[in-house]
Amino acid sequence: MKRTNFICTKCKKSFPIEQVYPRCDICNEPLEVEKVTKGKINEGNILKQTMLERYADFFPFDKADKDISLSEGVTPLVGSPKLASELNIKNILFKNESQNPTWSFKDRGTVVGVQHAISLGYKCIGTVSTGNMAVSVAAYGAKAGLTTFILVRADLPPEKINPIAIYHPILIKVDGDYGKLYFHSLEIGRQNDIYFINSDVPFRVEGCKTIAFEICEQMNFEVPDYVVVPTSSGGNIRGILKGFEEFKLSGLISKVPKMICAQARGCSPIYNAYIKNEATISRVETPHTIAQAIANPYPPSGNEVLRKIKDNGGIIVAVTDEEILQAQKRLAKEGIFGQPASAVPLAAVKKLKKENILNENDTVVCIVTGSGLKSTAALEKHDLKVLNCKLEDLNRLIGNKL
Amino acid sequence: MKRTNFICTKCKKSFPIEQVYPRCDICNEPLEVEKVTKGKINEGNILKQTMLERYADFFPFDKADKDISLSEGVTPLVGSPKLASELNIKNILFKNESQNPTWSFKDRGTVVGVQHAISLGYKCIGTVSTGNMAVSVAAYGAKAGLTTFILVRADLPPEKINPIAIYHPILIKVDGDYGKLYFHSLEIGRQNDIYFINSDVPFRVEGCKTIAFEICEQMNFEVPDYVVVPTSSGGNIRGILKGFEEFKLSGLISKVPKMICAQARGCSPIYNAYIKNEATISRVETPHTIAQAIANPYPPSGNEVLRKIKDNGGIIVAVTDEEILQAQKRLAKEGIFGQPASAVPLAAVKKLKKENILNENDTVVCIVTGSGLKSTAALEKHDLKVLNCKLEDLNRLIGNKL
Numbered sequence: 170m171k172r173t174n175f176i177c178t179k180c181k182k183s184f185p186i187e188q189v190y191p192r193c194d195i196c197n198e199p200l201e202v203e204k205v206t207k208g209k210i211n212e213g214n215i216l217k218q219t220m221l222e223r224y225a226d227f228f229p230f231d232k233a234d235k236d237i238s239l240s241e242g243v244t245p246l247v248g249s250p251k252l253a254s255e256l257n258i259k260n261i262l263f264k265n266e267s268q269n270p271t272w273s274f275k276d277r278g279t280v281v282g283v284q285h286a287i288s289l290g291y292k293c294i295g296t297v298s299t300g301n302m303a304v305s306v307a308a309y310g311a312k313a314g315l316t317t318f319i320l321v322r323a324d325l326p327p328e329k330i331n332p333i334a335i336y337h338p339i340l341i342k343v344d345g346d347y348g349k350l351y352f353h354s355l356e357i358g359r360q361n362d363i364y365f366i367n368s369d370v371p372f373r374v375e376g377c378k379t380i381a382f383e384i385c386e387q388m389n390f391e392v393p394d395y396v397v398v399p400t401s402s403g404g405n406i407r408g409i410l411k412g413f414e415e416f417k418l419s420g421l422i423s424k425v426p427k428m429i430c431a432q433a434r435g436c437s438p439i440y441n442a443y444i445k446n447e448a449t450i451s452r453v454e455t456p457h458t459i460a461q462a463i464a465n466p467y468p469p470s471g472n473e474v475l476r477k478i479k480d481n482g483g484i485i486v487a488v489t490d491e492e493i494l495q496a497q498k499r500l501a502k503e504g505i506f507g508q509p510a511s512a513v514p515l516a517a518v519k520k521l522k523k524e525n526i527l528n529e530n531d532t533v534v535c536i537v538t539g540s541g542l543k544s545t546a547a548l549e550k551h552d553l554k555v556l557n558c559k560l561e562d563l564n565r566l567i568g569n570k571l
Numbered sequence: 572m573k574r575t576n577f578i579c580t581k582c583k584k585s586f587p588i589e590q591v592y593p594r595c596d597i598c599n600e601p602l603e604v605e606k607v608t609k610g611k612i613n614e615g616n617i618l619k620q621t622m623l624e625r626y627a628d629f630f631p632f633d634k635a636d637k638d639i640s641l642s643e644g645v646t647p648l649v650g651s652p653k654l655a656s657e658l659n660i661k662n663i664l665f666k667n668e669s670q671n672p673t674w675s676f677k678d679r680g681t682v683v684g685v686q687h688a689i690s691l692g693y694k695c696i697g698t699v700s701t702g703n704m705a706v707s708v709a710a711y712g713a714k715a716g717l718t719t720f721i722l723v724r725a726d727l728p729p730e731k732i733n734p735i736a737i738y739h740p741i742l743i744k745v746d747g748d749y750g751k752l753y754f755h756s757l758e759i760g761r762q763n764d765i766y767f768i769n770s771d772v773p774f775r776v777e778g779c780k781t782i783a784f785e786i787c788e789q790m791n792f793e794v795p796d797y798v799v800v801p802t803s804s805g806g807n808i809r810g811i812l813k814g815f816e817e818f819k820l821s822g823l824i825s826k827v828p829k830m831i832c833a834q835a836r837g838c839s840p841i842y843n844a845y846i847k848n849e850a851t852i853s854r855v856e857t858p859h860t861i862a863q864a865i866a867n868p869y870p871p872s873g874n875e876v877l878r879k880i881k882d883n884g885g886i887i888v889a890v891t892d893e894e895i896l897q898a899q900k901r902l903a904k905e906g907i908f909g910q911p912a913s914a915v916p917l918a919a920v921k922k923l924k925k926e927n928i929l930n931e932n933d934t935v936v937c938i939v940t941g942s943g944l945k946s947t948a949a950l951e952k953h954d955l956k957v958l959n960c961k962l963e964d965l966n967r968l969i970g971n972k973l
Contacts, residue, residue, distance in 0.1 A: 215617045216645065216788045239649055239906050243618065245642025245672070251716070268670045270647070270906065272944065293973065312906030314653070318969060323959070328947055334955035335903045335943065339972055345962025357966050361973060386618045501737045504641050504672065504714030541737065542674065542944040545730055553736035557725070560747025564759050567720060570741055571695065571763060 171229040175200040178473045191370040199470050200371050206418040215243050220379050230284055237313040239270035241280050242379050246387040249503045256522050260532040271308045273301035273539035278373030279309045282366035293363040297354045299325055300462050301539050307336035322347045369404030369470040377408020385416050392422050393532040397429040397514035401463035403470025406430055428483035431517035433458035437487040439471050459490045459547055462510035488516040494550055506541035573631040577602040580875045593772040601872050602773050608820040617645050622781050632686055639715040641672035643682050644781050648789040651905045658924050662934040675941035677707035680775030684768035685711050695765040699756045701727055702864050703941050709738035724749045771806030771872040779810020787818050794824050795934040799831040799916035803865035805872025808832055830885040833919035835860035839889040841873050861892045861949055864912035890918040896952055908943035
């Protein structure tokens, strides 16, 4: 690997890049890879390139292992003039991460984590997750031929379990305090030589940088005013911001957009600390939201997101389940069906515009983190219309609808 | 639109490109757009291009309307050395169409159909489908702001209905002979100025050409020996073959691969005619297969597929549900979770290799048509393993598994 280090996001202590344990031994805050300050894009036909090849300068690997890739990334940035005019802002664009190999943004971080694990000689990987990340790590573990441990909550229903199990990981339902499992799994990993690619570990954050890189390319290096990210553990928003910062340091863009950390009101530990002007988050005791993919009651990067958003001049906002459902419906009218968590950014934009925090000159990018097919149960909350008709009456019914 | 014509795939009679009715008034066989014989690729950064822009020479539109695109296509071609060695063939690669905006290959044909509809001034579109195509047309109809009629079978369950309904089309459950609905809808369309973008209409076939175009680019214009396509209506395999033919006519590739039309044994009308050496297909009276996405008992392009495969020197094959499930499981071990229909190509390759029809020098591309998340009910047929464990016993359990 190239010469670089991990640094503690809080105290700035330096750690070797070969380490797997993702947190500082002094502050227990997350580590991150030192920022790349001089990189360029490896131009080429993206149909034949992996993400790690195109942006190789921004990763510490000597060489990207093509065999572990499922061709993650290269997701669309879809603009909606109709919606922009409705909201009375300049532009709104959706970065549709549901077009990844396992239909969520998680694949970007997973492939980078697997690349790090393989570089260090690991034969086993794992993760703790009940949704997108479990599916992603199971898929990439299978592709790379690694022994893969997936730890989930004991009460996860079969419709969530089976799409993980089909990749044939070692899938374990763990009966006990799920909140403790994140830290407990890191310890188990340390003892058993298993690389746990959990939600906000440094190389997962590195993978999320590529969302920013692609947005820059797609917008001809004129960055948006705001990027809105549904926020759970905090790994994704950290990665996206770091990506913009590294492109700016490298002279590829002239400014860093403001980040909007968007949470669901029913589980908004980062937002709660932000409005109380506290430096550290507190655990949400009874999380309850339809946006299950971001219902982390004690996000491991929560404090770091508070610090980062302050530095960046960004915003932290929370929206209700009702606002989320309305946004999910409106987003579908743009042809994009996101899971409830993925509608949180649009709900946040609507709210912030109403409060005059966003204005009519703003260009906003919303991150659609995962496919609506992952949470079809949520659709029952919508009042969806279906007509019934006999074949012989069809022509008349359709005629009436015109 | 550029000067070109529809021609009847059977009698070669010519029809104006402005027509919407997709079949010959003499033979009732499908029409197709005349082949493009001189085109080149519009090289550029695919992150910023739509499919219709990159391959504009191969479409009759004066200009692609960017606002109707959800950034379809640009899907991965993922090789599997492990699986190739297991099967004892040279190469096997998977074109993963599940990474499209509505998670199936249908989006390619839908956007081209919508572009044609808009070029002709249509304000209404429709389709007849119970699955992938319904979702796709609903999404693109919403994006383009068109009135969109989706006709489905009366007995479609809510878990299939809701992911269509979320896009807010005019969704109609039709009680009556579903087999007749394809032709009936075309008539209704003719009478009511609705453009029905059904399964194998000419511009849907045009959209599927881009699968071939991308494969050519991804393989550096050295085409595979075989391309295996799960076949239902016949529109997709016709489109992919036409794409290769147009690239060959344009001098971009030196040969056209042999096409393998792969059907599910429980509903294999094209295969049935092929083994009996008949020129026309017969309706399958009681279709029954786990690969529901390709369970069309009377494919509207069935006869044309028979003709085309004969000309092309290709193969038609059918596989059992058991073979499909095994293939779905094996494919997931490569990190790709396809719906049962999408596992049919791998099952077909396995069978044809066993029968020595494929050999160890062959390079084969399998089309993974849609996401496994579309048919999670099928997962209950698998014997999927999940372990249970108390938090305090987790370290020991994991230690035992190493």
